[in-house]
Amino acid sequence: MTQLPESTERKMGLVIDLDTCVGCHACVVSCKGWNTENYGAPLSDQDPYGANPSGTFLNRIHSYEVQPEAGPAQLIHFPKSCLHCEDAPCVTVCPTGASYKRTEDGIVLVNEKDCIGCGLCAWACPYGARELDQAEGVMKKCTLCVDRIYNENLPEEDRQPACVRTCPSNARHFGDLGDPDSAVSQLVAERGGMDLMPEQGTKPVNKYLPPRPKDTLNQAPRAEIDILAPLLAPVAAEPKGFLGWLDKTLEKI
């Protein structure tokens, strides 16, 4: 059913740390790898080795340059996948009931057998989290690795989304954001986790941790601690003697 549940028992989702993400794209690769081989249709590529390659991805990493009023610009890597919104606009627009939000854990999924590939859910999503697979003609989106997180055939440490499991800088965290005592909720409270495009009214479950304030070594206080500075002041004046004569002669030539 494409009517949203009143509330969900849990709100499983991701917390993404923009402070520690190094932009390595390992999560993109592991996501594509896992989701091509498991849940639903594979994530196809078009012209992968040709002149104009493109393909379906459930997770993409942007990089932004942010220029504060004072100080140097900051480069921030920005992973983006489905935010599993509480008021998911992609679900209610679906005409076939293929899109749905699970009551038990709040994960937004697509039943690919019912999807007619009209693309309206991708239009309704402000985050670009849904992509129509060009080979299969059905909508693909992040499943929060629903086939990993409850999978008892996997060792316990692997029962988390592939992107979280693979992240080498611990920039991705997975847990229940509906439980205020969970580790992810604590992290969000501590670091001031934020919503993307809050004005769109989607109430995203996934939260983003803003970059921590940068240190200020290049600014005013530094001059005071630089005790060697007076000794390093340039002492050379106009050259004299032989070097002075050489300098002037070379200048004239």
Add this chain to the structure above:
Amino acid sequence: MHPAPSIIAFSTFSGLGLGLLFWLGVDATAPTGWVAFAFFAIGYLLAVGGLISSTFHLGRPERAIKAFTQWQSSWLSREAWCAVAALVTMGIYAFLLVFFDTQVHVLGWIGALFCLLTVYTTSMIYAQLKTVPRWNTVLTSALFLAISIAGGALLSGRVTIALVLLVVAGGLQFAWWKTGDTRFKDSGTDMKTATGLGKIGEVRAFEPPHTGTNYLLNEMVYTVGRRHAEKLRLIALALMLVVPVLLLLLPFPHFFGVLALLSHIAGVLVSRWLFFAEAEHVVGLYYGMR
């Protein structure tokens, strides 16, 4: 947004066909016999042809029937129901008119109502999207309805009504463009809210996720032709409003009426192309584009 030809053709021709069926439904003295047959045949060809063309943009058209299930929440599903209700009701109404010279007024009114509802639900598919600020307004529905019944009046030979409705539709089109130009900015969504990084400073897209293009960019960040938008708006308005009105004021309504209709259709097609080509989806912000 990508201006898919199938969607442009669908919304233009089915809008026109449903507009014609609307007028046939509310007509106090509807045509009968072969004249009725000709009118309804044109109405059905346009409306059904448009609806069929709309399935061409589906990834899985063979499952299109499933689109009837979610009428409680989805405007696209409601559109499917309204279209079927309109075509079935008008079909019975037309059958009685053509073969039995009998006009059942109530049937006509109900059919006409469903024709309008179909156009309204079509418009709501676009107007509901907060992600496309240019579309996200009641003016979108007003515009679609006005163009539909103005075209229907023109097609059914109602010269005076058509003149009035063409001017109304043209006015709405102008207002929709004018207010649409600032609606993205007024929506409050920009790169700062999209990334949440606005508290630090000015945000600039540094590197996109991939060197190539992708579905999102092809579908929702379509920028081709926008630089000609001003000229195309003038062309659209001239063809859908000015030329038909001038032609309708001339004598020989049958000959010039056909020309007026063709010009109007061409104008609406240009306007619908702009409807998509000029619409900017907020996802473009993540790519530093509009």
